[in-house]
Amino acid sequence: MNFEVKIPPMxxxxxxxxxxxxxxxxxxxxxxxxxxxxxETDKITSEGTAESAGRISLKVAAGTEVKIGELVATINSxxxxxxxxxxxxxxxxxxxxxxxxxxPAVRRIAxxxxxxxxxxxxxxxxxxxxxxDMLAAGEKPAxxxxxxxxxxxxKPTVPTGxxxxxxxxxxxxxxIAQRLVAAQHEAAMLTTFNEVDMSAVMALRxxxxxxxxxxxxxxxxxMSFFAKAVVNALKEVPGINAQIDGNEIIENHYYDIGxxxxxxxxxxxxxxxxxxxxxxxxxxxxxxxxxxxxxDGKITLADLEGGxxxxxxxxxFGSMLSTPIINAPQSAILGLHAINxxxxxxxxxxxxxxxxxxALSYDHRLVDGKEAVTFLVKVKQAIEDPARLLLAI
Amino acid sequence: xxxxxxxxxxxxxxxxxxxxxFRAAQLGLKVALVEKRATLGGTCLxxxxxxxxxxxxxxxxxxxxxxxxxxxxxxxxxxxxxxxxLLKKKDDVVTKLVGGVAQLAKARKITVITGAAAFTSPxxxxxxxQTITAKNIVIATGSAxxxxxxMKFDCETVVSSDHAISFPTVPxxxxxxxxxxxxxxxxxxxxxxxxxxxxVEFLPKIIATYDDDxxxxxxxxxxxxxxxxxxxxxxxxxxNGILTAERGTxxxxxxxxxVLVAVGRRPFTDSLNLAAAGVQLDEKKRVKVxxxxxxNVPGIWALGDVVAGPMLAHKAEEDxxxxxxxxxxxxxxxxxxLIPAIVYTDPEVxxxxxxxxxxxxAGLAINVGKFNFAANxxxxxxxxxxxxxxxxxxxxxxxxxxAQIVGKGAGxxxxxxxxxxxxxxxxxxxxxxxxAHPTMSEAVKEAALxxxxxxxxxx
Numbered sequence: 040m041n042f043e044v045k046i047p048p049m050x051x052x053x054x055x056x057x058x059x060x061x062x063x064x065x066x067x068x069x070x071x072x073x074x075x076x077x078x079e080t081d082k083i084t085s086e087g088t089a090e091s092a093g094r095i096s097l098k099v100a101a102g103t104e105v106k107i108g109e110l111v112a113t114i115n116s117x118x119x120x121x122x123x124x125x126x127x128x129x130x131x132x133x134x135x136x137x138x139x140x141x142x143p144a145v146r147r148i149a150x151x152x153x154x155x156x157x158x159x160x161x162x163x164x165x166x167x168x169x170x171x172d173m174l175a176a177g178e179k180p181a182x183x184x185x186x187x188x189x190x191x192x193x194k195p196t197v198p199t200g201x202x203x204x205x206x207x208x209x210x211x212x213x214x215i216a217q218r219l220v221a222a223q224h225e226a227a228m229l230t231t232f233n234e235v236d237m238s239a240v241m242a243l244r245x246x247x248x249x250x251x252x253x254x255x256x257x258x259x260x261x262m263s264f265f266a267k268a269v270v271n272a273l274k275e276v277p278g279i280n281a282q283i284d285g286n287e288i289i290e291n292h293y294y295d296i297g298x299x300x301x302x303x304x305x306x307x308x309x310x311x312x313x314x315x316x317x318x319x320x321x322x323x324x325x326x327x328x329x330x331x332x333x334x335d336g337k338i339t340l341a342d343l344e345g346g347x348x349x350x351x352x353x354x355x356f357g358s359m360l361s362t363p364i365i366n367a368p369q370s371a372i373l374g375l376h377a378i379n380x381x382x383x384x385x386x387x388x389x390x391x392x393x394x395x396x397x398a399l400s401y402d403h404r405l406v407d408g409k410e411a412v413t414f415l416v417k418v419k420q421a422i423e424d425p426a427r428l429l430l431a432i
Numbered sequence: 433x434x435x436x437x438x439x440x441x442x443x444x445x446x447x448x449x450x451x452x453x454f455r456a457a458q459l460g461l462k463v464a465l466v467e468k469r470a471t472l473g474g475t476c477l478x479x480x481x482x483x484x485x486x487x488x489x490x491x492x493x494x495x496x497x498x499x500x501x502x503x504x505x506x507x508x509x510x511x512x513x514x515x516x517x518l519l520k521k522k523d524d525v526v527t528k529l530v531g532g533v534a535q536l537a538k539a540r541k542i543t544v545i546t547g548a549a550a551f552t553s554p555x556x557x558x559x560x561x562q563t564i565t566a567k568n569i570v571i572a573t574g575s576a577x578x579x580x581x582x583m584k585f586d587c588e589t590v591v592s593s594d595h596a597i598s599f600p601t602v603p604x605x606x607x608x609x610x611x612x613x614x615x616x617x618x619x620x621x622x623x624x625x626x627x628x629x630x631x632v633e634f635l636p637k638i639i640a641t642y643d644d645d646x647x648x649x650x651x652x653x654x655x656x657x658x659x660x661x662x663x664x665x666x667x668x669x670x671x672n673g674i675l676t677a678e679r680g681t682x683x684x685x686x687x688x689x690x691v692l693v694a695v696g697r698r699p700f701t702d703s704l705n706l707a708a709a710g711v712q713l714d715e716k717k718r719v720k721v722x723x724x725x726x727x728n729v730p731g732i733w734a735l736g737d738v739v740a741g742p743m744l745a746h747k748a749e750e751d752x753x754x755x756x757x758x759x760x761x762x763x764x765x766x767x768x769x770l771i772p773a774i775v776y777t778d779p780e781v782x783x784x785x786x787x788x789x790x791x792x793x794a795g796l797a798i799n800v801g802k803f804n805f806a807a808n809x810x811x812x813x814x815x816x817x818x819x820x821x822x823x824x825x826x827x828x829x830x831x832x833x834x835a836q837i838v839g840k841g842a843g844x845x846x847x848x849x850x851x852x853x854x855x856x857x858x859x860x861x862x863x864x865x866x867x868a869h870p871t872m873s874e875a876v877k878e879a880a881l882x883x884x885x886x887x888x889x890x891x
Contacts, residue, residue: 171829
C-alpha cells in the first residue's frame with residue numbers, strides 16, 4: 040500500500056514553504072517516524088517524519104517551494120525491507136523498466152536534482168515528461184520570490200579580492216525580507232514613543248528574586264511584567280487587539296502575545312498563549328521554553344501562530360530607541376529598549392532613574408492615535424506601578 | 433448500368449487514397465477505391481517519387497562507374513550508358529510496386545473501380561456507367577503539375593515531371609524551370625546521364641524553404657557536379673530552342689532542346705463535379721477541410737495534395753490513416769507540425785520542423801548545433817563528406833524545434849530526429865541516445881551535442 044507524504048497543515052497565514060533538505064534518498068527504505076525532510080517556512084524550520092515504513096519515492100527536489108498539503112513523496116509499505124522479496128523477480132526489476140521509459144535527458148535531470156519525473160506534469164506525447172518539463176519543475180522555487188521589487192539597483196560588479204564576498208540568501212532570510220517589506224507596503228504604519236521608569240519593577244525583582252527562583256527554578260525577568268502590562272492595556276484599548284481581513288475587522292478576544300526571539304537562522308516570534316490567565320511565573324516559564332526551542336531549531340509552526348500582539352526587545356542588544364515593524368496581520372508591536380540611568384524630574388527634583396524608551400508601532404488603518412497613545416501610557420503606568428496589574432486599572 | 437453501395441468510397445489510389453482504403457478495410461469497412469489510372473499508386477508510384485528514385489539511383493551508379501570508381505582502385509573501361517535498360521529498370525520498379533498495391537487491395541477485399549469518378553450527389557458517384565453510393569466519400573485526387581500559361585506543356589519539348597522521367601534520349605541541353613525538389617532531382621538525373629542542365633529559379637535561392645546556410649552549401653555542391661544554377665530569374669518564354677528569362681533588366685537566354693517545368697503542383701479536382709455535392713474549395717482551389725479533414729459537406733472528406741498542407745506522399749498517407757480511423761469512430765491523429773521534407777539529390781537535403789532562419793525571424797530564443805560530415809569517420813570512408821547536420825533547439829527547454837541536413841542519406845538520417853521531436857525530445861535526449869559507430873548518424877548525435885556546445889569531434 041502507498042502512503043502519501045504531504046506537507047502538513049501549518050495553520051492560517053502559512054500556505055507554503057521550502058522543502059529545504061531531504062534526509063533520505065529516492066528509493067531508500069524508511070522506518071516509521073524517521074525524519075524525512077526539513078521544511079522551511081516563513082519563520083521556522085521543521086521536520087517531516089514518515090507515517091509508515093517502506094520504500095520512499097521522492098516527488099519534489101530539495102529546494103522546491105511546496106504548498107501545504109502538497110504530495111512530496113510516497114512510501115510503499117509493501118516494499119519495506121524483506122517484504123520486497125516476492126515482487127523483485129530475478130528478471131529486469133520493474134522499477135528500472137519504468138525509469139527507462141523516461142527520455143535520457145529526463146533521467147539525467149532526475150538523477151542530478153532528485154526531481155521525480157512521475158511527479159512532473161508532462162507536456163510531451165501522451166503526457167510524457169520532457170526535458171523542458173523537468174527544467175521547469177526545477178525552476179519553481181527560483182520563480183517564487185518575485186517580490187514587487189522596486190527598480191533594480193545596478194548590479195554591483197563581481198567582487199574581487201577580499202573587499203566583498205557573496206553568499207546565497209537563505210530561504211528563511213528571503214521570507215523575512217518579503218514579510219517585512221510586505222508589512223510596510225500594506226499597513227499605514229507609524230510609531231508612538233514613551234518612556235518608562237523601571238525602578239518599581241527592578242525593586243520588585245530585587246526583593247523577590249530569591250523566593251521566586253526558590254519556588255520556580257528560574258529567574259523572574261522583565262518580559263513577564265511587560266506581557267502582563269500589554270494584556271492589561273489590550274483590555275483597556277481593545278481596538279488594538281484586532282486585525283484587518285479584507286474589508287472586515289477581526290476583533291480578538293484572547294491574549295496570545297508573541298515574543299520576538301533572535302536565533303542564528305533569523306528572527307522568530309513564538310507565541311505565549313493566554314497570557315491573561317497565566318501568572319508571572321507561567322509567562323516566564325513559557326518564554327524560557329519557546330526561546331530555547333527557537334534557538335535549538337526545534338520550534339513547531341503551532342508555536343508561531345495566532346499571536347494578537349508582539350513584543351520585541353531591542354534592549355537586549357543595547358538599542359536606545361527604534362521603530363519596530365508590525366508582525367502582520369497584527370495591528371501593533373511594542374518595542375522595548377535598553378534600560379539606562381538617566382536624570383529625570385520627579386516631583387520637582389532631578390533624580391537618576393533606570394529609564395527605558397518604549398515604542399509602539401501600529402497600523403493607522405485600524406488604530407487611531409488616541410488609542411495607540413492611550414495603550415502605551417497604560418503599559419507605562421503598569422510598569423511604573425505594578426500594583427495596577429493586580430487591580431486591573 | 434450497375435449500382436453498388438459501400439461504407440466508404442475513396443477517390444484516387446495514390447498514397448493518401450489507397451492507404452485510407454487499406455486502413456478502413458482493416459477497421460472492417462466495406463470499401464471501394466476508384467482510380468482513373470490503369471494502375472494503383474497514383475502520381476507517387478507511377479510517375480513521381482518512385483520512378484524518380486529509381487532514376488536517381490541508377491544514374492548515381494553510372495556517375496560512380498564513370499567518374500569515381502578509378503579513385504577506389506576499380507578499373508573500368510568502356511563505361512557506357514544504355515538508357516533503354518536504365519528506363520526499363522525504372523519501369524520494372526514501378527510495375528512491381530503498383531502490382532504489390534493491387535495485390536494488397538485485393539487481399540483486403542477492397543473493390544477497385546477503374547475510371548474517373550464524378551459526384552452526382554453528396555453520397556453518389558458515377559464512374560463510367562457505374563453508380564456507386566456510400567455514406568462516406570474521401571476525395572484523394574492528388575495534384576497535377578502547374579503549367580505556365582505562356583509555355584504550355586507539349587509533352588515533347590516543354591514537359592512536366594510526368595514526361596521527364598522517360599526521355600527516350602538524353603537531352604543535350606535541358607533547362608529546368610523551378611529550383612525545387614522535383615526540378616533538382618530530375619535535373620540531377622539528366623545531368624548525370626550527360627545532359628547540360630541549367631536550373632532557372634525565380635526566387636533568390638533554390639529550395640527556398642530551407643535555411644540560407646543549407647542552401648548555400650547545397651548550391652555549391654550541385655554546381656561542383658556540373659549543374660548550372662540561375663537564381664532570381666523570371667522565365668519569359670521558350671521559342672526556337674531558346675528559353676528566355678529576365679533578371680531585373682538583364683535579359684537571359686538559355687538554349688534548350690528540352691524544358692522541364694517544375695514550378696509546383698496544383699490540387700487536382702477537375703473532373704470531380706464537386707458542385708453536384710456542394711463541396712467548397714478555398715482561395716487556392718484546394719478542397720476546404722476542417723481539422724479533421726472534413727469538407728463542408730457531411731460525409732465527404734478530403735486529404736493529401738488536394739487539401740492545404742505540404743504536397744508530400746507521407747503526409748497524404750498519414751491523412752489517409754487518420755480519416756479512415758475518424759470514419760470508423762476511432763481516435764485518428766496526424767501531427768502536421770512534424771512532416772519531414774526531403775530533396776533526393778546527391779547529397780540529399782532533409783528538413784523537419786522549424787528552420788534556424790524561420791525561428792530567428794519569429795524571435796524565438798534558440799540554440800543551434802551543427803556538425804560537418806567531413807569530421808565523421810563513416811562519411812570519410814564513404815566518400816560522403818559534403819554537407820552537415822544542423823539541429824535547432826529551444827534555448828530554455830532544449831526541446832528540438834527543427835533540423836536540416838544536407839548530406840548523403842539525409843532523408844534516412846532525419847527520421848530519428850522526427851521521432852525524438854514527436855515525443856517532445858530535447859537535443860540532449862538525442863545526444864544521449866547511443867548511435868552505432870561508425871555511421872553517418874553519429875553526425876546527428878554530434879550536432880545534438882553541439883547544441884550545448886559540447887560536440888566531441890569538432891571544436
